Amino acid sequence: MPDREAEINGGVVVYEFVGPDDGEVVVITPGGRFSKDVGGLHELAGALAEGGKRVLLWDRPNCGKSDVQLYGRSESHMRAETLGLLLRQLGVDHVLVAGGSGGARDSIVFTMMWPGLVRKLAVWSIVGGTFSTMTLAGVYVLNELRVVRSEGIEGVLKMSGPAGGWADLVAANPRNRERLLDLGTDGFERAMNRWLDAFVPKPNEPIPGVSDWEFEGIKVPTLIIRGGERDFDHPKRTSMEVHSLIAGSRLIEPPWPEDAWERALEASFAGTGNLFDPWVLAAPVLLDFFKEV
Structure with missing residues (x-):
């Protein structure tokens, strides 16, 4: 599908849909300041679309082709506000929310800020801890x-x-x-x-900019894919902390090798692959989770 544009808070947001028009909407959010066109993201979107989902990919403010915006408590909070307003403008009443790395943080904050829009939440490669x-x-x-x-x-x-x-x-x-x-x-x-x-590490913030008590606001079914054993950017410990803070959440083993992030980094730097290439391996578990009643 071609790129579309919407104006949110005085800035243009670029987005696209992948999959059938009648499919339930899944929002996928990547990490970094990467665009929706970063390698690996469309592969995951395509796999979810084959499972009947209508996938929304979007260039968050300060990513890809969207307009620069600098407001709000944190960049993640700004993006969460933007996504909620975008969905309202598009007439989408509820979504399945999925995100990895920085996109996991954005997705968690979005679920806290717009609880009425979220039916289920799935996150992986969550940043937390002092080093990351x-x-x-x-x-x-x-x-x-x-x-x-x-x-x-x-x-x-x-x-x-x-x-x-x-x-x-x-x-x-x-x-x-x-x-x-x-x-x-x-x-x-x-x-x-x-x-x-x-990004100043605090003992009461398991993920950057989000306090322990705020996780009480997440009431939707939540799937957390555990961080890799030696993934220092997305520690195993952090995924377990988030699991302990979201009542009723489910923590599962990663559908990729324990060192998938490290190998993807190497491939990205070498020009032989993309940072988010492993994410397509999550499609089966995500589709199963989304289908559960």
């Missing part, structure tokens, strides 16, 4: 703060990176240059300072 949380501070915020403080917003416009940088967002969507310039050096720095708080 501090790593994300470097990926998403700290370099931005260094650059904006030394070079201003013009320096930010030159930033690029493997997980998607601001220069890449401008290349994919030229509107983003003016949007960043309009925000300006001070506005960008204020947003980064605010978003940094989510």
Whole structure:
């Protein structure tokens, strides 16, 4: 299906549907600042579509072809608000929510913020713990703060990176240059300072920017795929912590090898594969979970 656009909170969000028009909608959200077109994502969407689902893939704000947006308590909270408003605009009354890595965090926050829209939640490769949380501070915020403080917003416009940088967002969507310039050096720095708080490790936050008590708000059936044994970016411990905090959730063994993330990273860096290639292996367990009454 071709890309479609919707305006949410003054910014364009690019999205597409995969699968039959009459299928129940599944929203898939990836990690990083990767677009919906990142390798591995359409393969998972296609497998779910073959199972009768209508899959919504979307470029979150600050990803792919969508407009840059910088507001809210954290980037995940901003994206969760955007997704809820997008679904309302599309007339979708309920969804099955699925996400991995940063997309797991976005999906969890979305379920907390829009409980009436979610029928079931499935997440995997959940970021948490000191190492991975501090790593994300470097990926998403700290370099931005260094650059904006030394070079201003013009320096930010030159930033690029493997997980998607601001220069890449401008290349994919030229509107983003003016949007960043309009925000300006001070506005960008204020947003980064605010978003940094989510990535300061705290003992009461099993995942970045989300406190223990907030998980009580998740009342829907939830499937959690356990993190790999030595996946330091998405620790096994974190998936077990989230499982313990969501009443009635189910924790299952990963449908991919224990070192799938590490091998996918290597393949991505070598140009022989994609970071999210293993995710298609989750399609059978996701479809089974979604079919349960």
